[in-house]
Amino acid sequence: MSSVALALRVHAPEYLERFGDRVPLGHRKVLGCITRCRTGELGGVQFQCDSCGSDHWVGRSCGNRHCPNCQKNKTSDWLAKQTDRLLPVHHFLVTFTVPEELRSLLRSNQREGYAAILLVAAKRSAT
Incomplete structure (x- = not known):
């Protein structure tokens, strides 16, 4: 069975070795x-x-x-609560990819940066 924990057990050691102290x-x-969750490394219970x-x-x-x-x-409960709050309209996700050279500028000026991106997108969709 595939899981996040299994993926981390396989790949986290290499990731930690590669990025070391930066993590x-x-x-x-x-x-x-x-990675130790439900493996027995944290102990166990016998039923x-x-x-x-x-x-x-x-x-x-x-x-x-x-x-x-x-x-x-908890995640399921939270998602159900959020879903109940949605307006009865069609929703979609839009992803913007920002060139690497601009990412640090965008991170430090998020309000202005995202406003500019959405403004440009709105202008393009209107044409």
């Missing part, structure tokens, strides 16, 4: 939590089935707020 400590902690008497071992969850496994229910 903030908080990000490294999150990666560590998610016994009332019907058949079989023992079932389950690895503990990390509980990290960034973990998609641990926060799945």
